[in-house]
Amino acid sequence: MEDKRRHIVAIINPVSGTGKKDKIPRLIDTVVDNNSNDVSIIMTEYAGHAHEIATQAASDGADIVVAIGGDGTVNEVGSAVCGTDTALAIVPSGSGNGLARHLRISMNASRALQVLNNGVVGSFDYCTVNGKPFFCTCGMGFDAAVSYKFSNEGTRGFITYVKTTLSEYIKYKPQEYLINIDGAKLSEKAFVIACCNAAQYGNNAYIAPRATMQDGLIDVTVMHPFNLVESPLIGARLFLRQLNHDNHVSIYRGKRVVIERRHDDIVHVDGDPMMMPARIVVENVSKGIHILVPPTLPDDV
Helix, strand or coil: CCCCCEEEEEEECCCCCCCCCCCHHHHHHHHCCCCCEEEEEEECCCCCHHHHHHHHHHHCCCCEEEEEECHHHHHHHHHHHCCCCCEEEEEECCCCEHHHHHCCCCCCHHHHHHHHHHCEEEEEEEEEECCEEECCEEEEEHHHHHHHHHHCCCCCCHHHHHHHHHHHHHHCCCEEEEEEECCEEEEEEECEEEEECCCCCECCECCCCCCCCCCCCEEEEEECCCCCCCHHHHHHHHHCCCHHHCCCEEEEEECEEEEECCCCEEEEECCEEEEECCEEEEEEEEEEEEEEECCCCCCCC
């Protein structure tokens, strides 16, 4: 009889987010069905290690690789398995957990692990920015400046992120951009430009409220300059999934986006800041990654 057992590699980033991960291995052993799955558990030891482990797992024919960490860990693992037959699974334990929230994966580790027993594998879009894969968002302008500052803070978590956002807002100046979306050219002075595969940054902050991961398109959110008095309403709409109704925001869609800035600058890629050239090319890869998701996932995701 053919062996139906699945080979699962669980990759744990012990330093992601704000909580400890020392109980996760025992939880895996308790929750995941051992009659159907063989699970290998590996702790990451340095930046980029999750990508190395996942690359090897996919090469070895693993059925599923589980990213247990934040959006950075998810990006490392997803980048390794996209374009392969290996599926990505997520147990969110970071600060924002944008992709997990978009895919309706529970923030509770036990319930998230239960998806390994009852979930379904779907094919989803991902995007690249200058060839580097991302799965939620990449962006430039104010949100990239916040991402860079946040990455250098001594503490993590939502409160730290809010404090960083407020301190950066006071001094940030909007920039000039040339944008080409599938051949349509725009000139914009923008506070933020976010290229979105999924709907939110994380923490239920919806930067592209109508974005889905199965439409073959990139949602490009351009946030125009606004004053301090207007910022509370914009912030509220961000969390109420109503940003597309704000007159300071324009949202475009396309398969390929070219953005030109005046100079090299920071771009955040799934929340991780990195220096990139003045010319940015963002492309959609339709149905390019397999992801294990809850069986009740809505059709508009």
